[in-house]
Amino acid sequence: MATDLNAFLGAARERVDAALDEFLPNEFRIDRAVRYCVFNGGKRVRPCLVYATADALGIARNEVDAIAVAIELIHAYSLVHDDLPAMDDDDLRRGQPTCHIEFDEATAILAGDALQSLAFEALITLSKANQRSTWVGQLARAAGSRGMILGQALDIDAEGKPLTEEALESMHRLKTGELIDACIEMPKALIDLDSQHDDALSSYGRALGLAFQVQDDILDVVADTSTLGKPSGSDQYKHKPTYTSILGLEGARTKLSDLHQQATSALQETPFDTTILQELANYIVERTH
Ligand code: IPE
Ligand code: IPE
Ligand code: MG
Ligand code: MG
Ligand code: MG
Numbered sequence: 001m002a003t004d005l006n007a008f009l010g011a012a013r014e015r016v017d018a019a020l021d022e023f024l025p026n027e028f029r030i031d032r033a034v035r036y037c038v039f040n041g042g043k044r045v046r047p048c049l050v051y052a053t054a055d056a057l058g059i060a061r062n063e064v065d066a067i068a069v070a071i072e073l074i075h076a077y078s079l080v081h082d083d084l085p086a087m088d089d090d091d092l093r094r095g096q097p098t099c100h101i102e103f104d105e106a107t108a109i110l111a112g113d114a115l116q117s118l119a120f121e122a123l124i125t126l127s128k129a130n131q132r133s134t135w136v137g138q139l140a141r142a143a144g145s146r147g148m149i150l151g152q153a154l155d156i157d158a159e160g161k162p163l164t165e166e167a168l169e170s171m172h173r174l175k176t177g178e179l180i181d182a183c184i185e186m187p188k189a190l191i192d193l194d195s196q197h198d199d200a201l202s203s204y205g206r207a208l209g210l211a212f213q214v215q216d217d218i219l220d221v222v223a224d225t226s227t228l229g230k231p232s233g234s235d236q237y238k239h240k241p242t243y244t245s246i247l248g249l250e251g252a253r254t255k256l257s258d259l260h261q262q263a264t265s266a267l268q269e270t271p272f273d274t275t276i277l278q279e280l281a282n283y284i285v286e287r288t289h
Contacts, residue, residue, distance in 0.1 A: 005279040009048060015061060016047035016068045023069060023122055033103045033111040034118070037076045041094040041229065045212070045284065046071045049183035052280055053201070056272040059190050066126035067135065067186045070119040074143045075179060077115035078152070080108050087156060088234060095229035116143070134189050142182040151175025155240065163241040169210065172243075176216070177209025196269070203266035204277065211259035212284050217242035218252050219289065228289050260285045 020038055025031045047068035054064040083090045083098040084105065091101050100108035123135055141147055151174025158171065184205035188198065217235065221244045225232045235242045243252035263281040267274040 005276065005283060008052065008276050008279070009044075009283075012048045012051040012068075013044045015051065015065070016044055016072060019065050019069050019126065020072065023126065024118065029103075030107065030110055030114060033099060033107045034114050036102060037080050037099050037111055037115065038073070040096050042072070042076070043287075043289075044072065045280075046075055046180065046183045049180065049208075049277075049280060050187055052276040053184050053187040054190075056270075056274050056277055057187065057191055057193075059187055063128075063190060064187050066123050067183075069126060070123040070135075070139055071179060071183055071186075073115050073119035073122060074139065074148075077112040077119070078143075078148060078179070080112040080115065082152065084108060087152070088238060090231050090234055092225065092230050095226075119143075131190060135186055138182055138186050138189065142178040147178035148175055151178070158241050160239040161241065163246065165246055168241055168243065168246055172213040173206070173210055176213040177206060180209035180212055181205040197271065200266045200269035204263050204281070207259045207262035207266060208281055208284060211256055211263065211281070214243045214252055214256045214259065215285055215287060217244050218249065218256065219287075220244070221249060223288060256285050 017039070024035055024038065026035060050064050050068040050071060051061055053059075054061055079093060080099045082088050083093055084100055091098055093099075096102070098108070099111055103111070119139065120136060123139060124132055127135065143149065145153075151171050154167075154171040155175055158167075163171070181202070184201055188201060193201070219228060220232060220235045220242065223232055231237075235245070243255060247255060260281060264278060267278055267281075
């Protein structure tokens with residue numbers, strides 16, 4: 001991994017962790033459950049993408065802290081609910097018992113609900129007035145019933161069923177891609193961009209969002225539980241249609257490499273310093289957990 005990227009990741013993670021720690025309440029048991037789901041070793045890929053987009057566009061990091069915090073909170077909520085017995089029924093996340101195992105199922109449901117509300121509260125509280133309504137709309141759409149939730153609903157419906165590659169792609173774009181797109185689109189909303197450069201950055205986000213879930217599907221097959229920090233083979237166990245089940249491992253790897261190439265080409269169409277965005281694309285396809 002490039003040293004530049006290591007330095008960037010360290011600084012971005014420290015920055016979002018400090019903002020999360022300052023923002024999240026810590027009084028009641030539910031607050032402890034919420035914090036348990038946030039401070040348990042997530043890679044913070046989405047906040048890193050937010051800060052890298054801001055850096056590339058010359059936007060100060062403090063202008064996008066609200067976005068980084070809000071998106072990470074939505075992501076944390078999505079994982080708590082994704083792991084519930086009624087959904088993927090997984091008992092390990094980031095190397096620790098999932099929230100419903102460590103606490104109880106009712107608390108995990110409520111912690112997810114709280115994380116979602118807290119995300120929008122963070123977006124309002126930590127930002128300046130001028131961008132708030134745009135951002136709230138963007139995040140609500142990305143996370144909601146025409147975004148991540150629709151993807152999750154399709155995922156649950158698809159258990160045990162074969163899907164066409166087209167249907168799989170659209171499910172993955174929704175359940176994982178939409179929130180990753182928001183990491184690019186929300187900082188972008190702060191400035192006026194030439195439409196060609198705007199579109200190129202959006203193409204990068206779209207390619208990366210899908211690539212992220214393709215690699216997640218691959219890791220479910222090839223990585224072991226201790227490296228992953230979540231149960232390896234969970235998709236096969238639940239008979240989920242995934243890139244590996246539909247295209248095979250080699251087919252999934254080819255798809256991943258095509259998407260990586262698409263993300264790279266998109267960045268080359270912009271005049272910005274996109275070194276770190278490129279490094280993040282490399283990291284996302286090469287990651288081992
Ligand atoms: C896992 O996301 C769930 C998916 C959307 C594929 P991450 O791999 O970003 O999870 P953490 O936050 O690093 O644990
Ligand atoms: C998770 O997809 C997508 C969301 C939580 C929105 P997965 O179910 O594949 O994620 P993991 O593998 O449990 O992290
Ligand atoms: Mg799932
Ligand atoms: Mg899951
Ligand atoms: Mg998975």
